[in-house]
Amino acid sequence: MPELPEVEVVRAGLAPAVDGATVTAVEVLDERSLRRHRGPAEDFVERLRGARLREPSRRGKFLWVPLVPRGALGAEAPGAEAPGAEALVVHLGMSGQVLLRAADAPRDRLTRIVLDLAHPVHGPVRLDFVDQRIFGSMALDALVPTPDEPAELIPSQVAHIARDPIDPGFDDGRFLAALRRRDTTIKRALLDQTLVSGIGNIYADEALWAARIHYDQPTRTLSRPRAATLLAEVRHVLGRALAEGGTSFDALYVNVNGASGYFSHSLNAYGQAGRPCPRCGRPIVREQFMNRGSHFCRFCQRLRTPR
DNA sequence: CCGGACTCCTGGTTGC
């Protein structure tokens, strides 16, 4: 379940190897991994083959690698600002991994898509998209300007996603106001990628635990200071995970594993059912919510009924 | 606008 920190670790690890590289071959081993691609696999292969790649970007859990527009092949080309620019979009889903390998390295059994790259400095590199459960996917998509400031180019299928909390363009005041306007409950809101992106089940539970808020607390009943505290805790857990994950990959042959990349030793609530709450010692419990598990401390995180 | 149900999917774990 890669969330923002894991995806950012992948992005950063990928950057030196893909920026400036050319795609020399594309092999789609399982077309289900092109779920988000609008068009047949042949179209994906043909448009990607020969493309030159730029530095990857990310918003929330979406990652994309802009392509240098065809016909703008000069090294000085500003590239992505040109109309018609597109990008290779990657979503890791539940179990996706992007692995950089030596061109002749053996393939993982669950490899779904293989890109052969030629990099001017690093030479031939292979980029494997590995995904056990195939909730993730790759796609080619047009880059469109963001509706808000600061203006950026973003894949059209990512345009409806809100900025994530570590995006410099994230507007805290706007988020807190939007949260107040929503008639919903807090964990649902944290997981709603159109309100704030990048948070999944793990870091939602962790941030709620840190802020001592019950997952089913109605957003309207959260005072602005409590909501601001929650946002700060969201940033804190994401930042801590990022710092831990960012130290564990090596620069060129990245092996960023979406599962083992989990910073499980630092989890206070998620997956800790039955274990003592690190704050009060009472057991962490797990309840079903939104078809997933919610882990929390009944004592520290009580439903509040104001007034 | 909101929430619930459903879909996609398979490896690891549990239970008989």
Add this chain to the structure above:
DNA sequence: TGCAACCAGGAGTCCG
């Protein structure tokens, strides 16, 4: 030991 049922959940869609 063998096998089947169950579980994990991000995101999109549809429906009431």
